[in-house]
Amino acid sequence: MDAIDLNLIELLRGNARLSYAELARQVGLSAPAVHERVGKLESSGVIRAYRAEIEPESIGLGVTALIEIIEESAADTDDVLESFRAIPEIESCYFMAGVESFLLKARVGTIGELEALIVRLNRTPGVASTRTGIALSTKWENRPQPVGTPPA
Amino acid sequence: MDAIDLNLIELLRGNARLSYAELARQVGLSAPAVHERVGKLESSGVIRAYRAEIEPESIGLGVTALIEIIEESAADTDDVLESFRAIPEIESCYFMAGVESFLLKARVGTIGELEALIVRLNRTPGVASTRTGIALSTKWENRPQPVGTPPA
DNA sequence: GGTTCAGGTCGATCGCGTCCACGGACTGTA
DNA sequence: TACAGTCCGTGGACGCGATCGACCTGAACC
Numbered sequence A, B: 001m002d003a004i005d006l007n008l009i010e011l012l013r014g015n016a017r018l019s020y021a022e023l024a025r026q027v028g029l030s031a032p033a034v035h036e037r038v039g040k041l042e043s044s045g046v047i048r049a050y051r052a053e054i055e056p057e058s059i060g061l062g063v064t065a066l067i068e069i070i071e072e073s074a075a076d077t078d079d080v081l082e083s084f085r086a087i088p089e090i091e092s093c094y095f096m097a098g099v100e101s102f103l104l105k106a107r108v109g110t111i112g113e114l115e116a117l118i119v120r121l122n123r124t125p126g127v128a129s130t131r132t133g134i135a136l137s138t139k140w141e142n143r144p145q146p147v148g149t150p151p152a
Numbered sequence C: 001g002g003t004t005c006a007g008g009t010c011g012a013t014c015g016c017g018t019c020c021a022c023g024g025a026c027t028g029t030a
Numbered sequence D: 001t002a003c004a005g006t007c008c009g010t011g012g013a014c015g016c017g018a019t020c021g022a023c024c025t026g027a028a029c030c
Helices: A003-014 A020-027 A031-043 A077-085 A111-123 B003-014 B020-027 B031-043 B077-085 B111-123
Strands: A047-054 A063-071 A090-096 A102-108 A127-140 B047-054 B063-071 B090-096 B102-108 B127-140
Touching: A003 A020, A003 A031, A003 A047, A003 B047, A020 A031, A031 A047, A047 B003, A063 A077, A063 A111, A063 B090, A077 A090, A077 A102, A077 B127, A090 B063, A102 A111, A111 A127, A127 B077, A127 B102, B003 B020, B003 B031, B003 B047, B020 B031, B031 B047, B063 B077, B063 B111, B077 B090, B077 B102, B102 B111, B111 B127
Parallel strands: none
Antiparallel strands: A047 B047, A063 A102, A063 A127, A090 A102, A090 B127, A127 B090, B063 B102, B063 B127, B090 B102
């Protein structure tokens, strides 16, 4: 993981559909060299996926909510997690420090669907209570920050 | 925006580097037809970007925090927003319903950097107070959910 | 019925992806 | 210093994909 790798990562974060030839021009290597480097970044797990970023409203997901979960004291965290994983509306799931064990980001089409989701979460075994905040608008999301120094 | 467009969106959400030829095979059209459809999805803003998803730890961003912001009552929300936009560590920014005006997702390298970020946020004009939660682990993030029915 | 238009296919061309053989720098060993 | 092995790159070759233009088809509208 050297400066060229970081450069490639930054380029692909900005536009995942750049051709290897174009990447090669930008970093000053040949296309096969870039191909091999990117392949290694993928297989080592540094690059997890390439995703198109879609405007949620256009695919009928106009409501964004952030939901904090408080677990029952006796809950099995892994079981709760698996229940959450089965709910497709939950786009992100963070395990948090503090009273609330989880923070979920969910997207649904309507407030009615959000209500159904919250009911479902509250009924999930191991969940003691939930606290939901609705995002009125998403100012930005997953903005890539310039890559700094890799860890020692 | 018909079923084929939704199909293309779903495919590109799963792997943004699929070739047009491959997309064409999957949706049962010719490559030029797919090329034109995807081009229209891009220029109409449905597809916002193509991004490589990077494991944050590998680029030295091991600490994830979610920060709620309470604005001063006299604050100019747009000004506050612009201040936030200038801070690269803030990956996502949601404008929320409720007492806390904003929810920010930030990623930094160390707890020390997080401290510096929180201090900076608290000093930002228009910010009354902050409340920070630290993500001990990210279970998953930006998982694409199956596309449903587009809005009427 | 004729016109127009959107949106598709087909064919051709050019550049890219990808495989392979080769070469230089670096390292550890005698 | 000489040598061998390894890593990481380059250049060439070849088949496939991207992309353009010409043409086709069906639906909507006069």
